[in-house]
Amino acid sequence: MKNTPLTLVAAVCAVGVFSGAAMANPVAPGAVAFDEDGAVAISLTGVAGDAVNGAKIMRTKSLGNCISCHEVTALAEFPFHGEIGPNLDSTGDNRNAAEIRGILTNSKNTFPGTMMPAYYKVDGFIRPGNRYTGKAPEGPLDPLLSAQQIEDVVAFLLTLK
Amino acid sequence: MNKLTSTNTLVALALAGGVVFGGAALADVDGVLTINGELEIVTKTTPPAHLADNLDEIVSGWVYRAAETQELQMDDFDNPGMLFVDIAQDDWGTVEGTEGKSCATCHDNVEDSMAGVRAVYPKWNDEAEEVRTLAMQINSCRTERMGAEPLKITKGKMARMEALISVQSRGMPMNVAIDGPVQAMWEQGKEMYYTRTGQLELSCANCHEDSYGLHIRSDFLSQGQTNGFPVYRLKNAKLTTAHGRFKGCVRDTRAETYKPGSAAFNALELYVASRGNGLSVEGPSVRN
Numbered sequence: 001m002k003n004t005p006l007t008l009v010a011a012v013c014a015v016g017v018f019s020g021a022a023m024a025n026p027v028a029p030g031a032v033a034f035d036e037d038g039a040v041a042i043s044l045t046g047v048a049g050d051a052v053n054g055a056k057i058m059r060t061k062s063l064g065n066c067i068s069c070h071e072v073t074a075l076a077e078f079p080f081h082g083e084i085g086p087n088l089d090s091t092g093d094n095r096n097a098a099e100i101r102g103i104l105t106n107s108k109n110t111f112p113g114t115m116m117p118a119y120y121k122v123d124g125f126i127r128p129g130n131r132y133t134g135k136a137p138e139g140p141l142d143p144l145l146s147a148q149q150i151e152d153v154v155a156f157l158l159t160l161k
Numbered sequence: 162m163n164k165l166t167s168t169n170t171l172v173a174l175a176l177a178g179g180v181v182f183g184g185a186a187l188a189d190v191d192g193v194l195t196i197n198g199e200l201e202i203v204t205k206t207t208p209p210a211h212l213a214d215n216l217d218e219i220v221s222g223w224v225y226r227a228a229e230t231q232e233l234q235m236d237d238f239d240n241p242g243m244l245f246v247d248i249a250q251d252d253w254g255t256v257e258g259t260e261g262k263s264c265a266t267c268h269d270n271v272e273d274s275m276a277g278v279r280a281v282y283p284k285w286n287d288e289a290e291e292v293r294t295l296a297m298q299i300n301s302c303r304t305e306r307m308g309a310e311p312l313k314i315t316k317g318k319m320a321r322m323e324a325l326i327s328v329q330s331r332g333m334p335m336n337v338a339i340d341g342p343v344q345a346m347w348e349q350g351k352e353m354y355y356t357r358t359g360q361l362e363l364s365c366a367n368c369h370e371d372s373y374g375l376h377i378r379s380d381f382l383s384q385g386q387t388n389g390f391p392v393y394r395l396k397n398a399k400l401t402t403a404h405g406r407f408k409g410c411v412r413d414t415r416a417e418t419y420k421p422g423s424a425a426f427n428a429l430e431l432y433v434a435s436r437g438n439g440l441s442v443e444g445p446s447v448r449n
Contacts, residue, residue, distance in 0.1 A: 061378075065378070067378070068377055068378035069377060069378075079379075080376070080379045081376075081378075082376045082377045083375040083376045084372055084375055084376075084377055115363065115367050115371070115372070117360070117361045117362060118362070125358075125359060125360055125362065125416075126356060126357065126358050126359075126362075126416075127358045127359060127411075127416045127417045128359055128360050128415065128416060128417065129359055129360070129412065129414075129415050129416045129417040129418070130417075131415060132412055132413065132415060134408065134411070134416075134417065134418040135417060136417045137417075141360060144360065144361075
């Protein structure tokens with residue numbers, strides 16, 4: 001009983017160390033540094049993105065669901081692509097990693113008032129809910145995508161030329 | 162063998178098309194809606210004055226549905242929503258509650274007494290000094306005049322009574338008042354319409370004012386008008402009320418929704434209804 005606080009501290013430290021090792025200390029959603037155009041120069045994780053996983057995130061409804069608004073020819077085998085945002089076929093030519101990372105983290109810094117959701121933001125919402133249940137959240141919100149998922153999508157978009 | 166294969170492929174294609182486009186590629190956006198070969202429905206018209214700066218035209222949700230879905234609304238024998246109107250016709254004459262009354266006791270013939278009613282709701286009630294949605298008025302009659310239980314706002318019995326009342330105004334222009342005593346509530350509804358809610362930070366206007374006529378994944382976005390409510394949705398084979406639809410749309414922004422029947426949704430209903438002023442009452446309409 002007397003030992004409990006110590007055990008807890010040890011456990012917290014261990015978790016800290018493990019996640020540090022595996023995720024290279026991801027930048028927290030509130031701590032991301034944007035430049036004046038909304039770009040984010042530094043990787044959110046320090047771990048190179050996995051473009052194959054990025055493609056999966058973009059087409060998966062419960063993840064990025066990016067194709068609900070964007071047409072991407074490289075993902076044409078996964079129907080059906082929306083028309084709300086621009087076609088992303090040449091994003092790798094038009095945008096660098098910092099710009100894409102900024103747009104994904106919080107697109108409103110790059111495109112004021114845009115309809116595109118902020119994928120790495122956890123507060124400042126009006127009536128946020130618990131995912132798609134319509135109910136109030138049970139605790140702090142997770143960002144729509146994790147730091148590494150953002151890096152994966154950045155890696156995939158850079159391949160689109 | 163060959164024949165079998167090609168038939169299967171066709172069926173598969175048809176299913177894929179139905180699920181995916183929900184009418185997008187197949188929608189006949191220039192179609193004209195005439196019901197039973199005689200009742201002409203205004204599905205596109207000039208916006209009411211309060212919307213003139215935002216929209217060039219107001220358009221019924223019918224326009225954005227697949228041709229097959231559109232056709233179901235052209236004939237009452239094909240419109241599944243009319244089955245519920247028939248049931249509600251029986252409810253109309255059924256005595257319920259402690260006062261020994263039915264709707265018909267006070268309102269006689271629904272065709273005469275309810276003609277034009279749906280077109281002007283939600284509406285100010287002088288005596289009660291409140292804005293009443295059609296659902297509130299139905300429940301007020303039930304509790305205060307019949308001594309009966311109120312109906313659940315989004316449940317089938319309420320939806321079908323709304324359908325019975327709506328059908329008596331089919332073809333009449335929506336004409337909801339927005340000034341005088343209702344103005345404050347109308348402003349509240351307007352504020353809600355343009356507020357970006359939820360973790361996706363989307364407002365009604367993002368989808369239904371800025372993006373109608375575009376696809377969001379498989380959905381073909383309409384203006385989110387309420388002139389067709391209650392709507393029969395093929396997806397769940399029953400009538401859906403406006404508040405039921407609002408709830409789903411708010412939920413889809415990853416927001417905490419409001420309760421059907423809440424003051425907030427009543428205000429939103431008033432405002433959204435007024436955006437359709439000039440479109441014909443269509444309820445019960447058919448949607449996917």
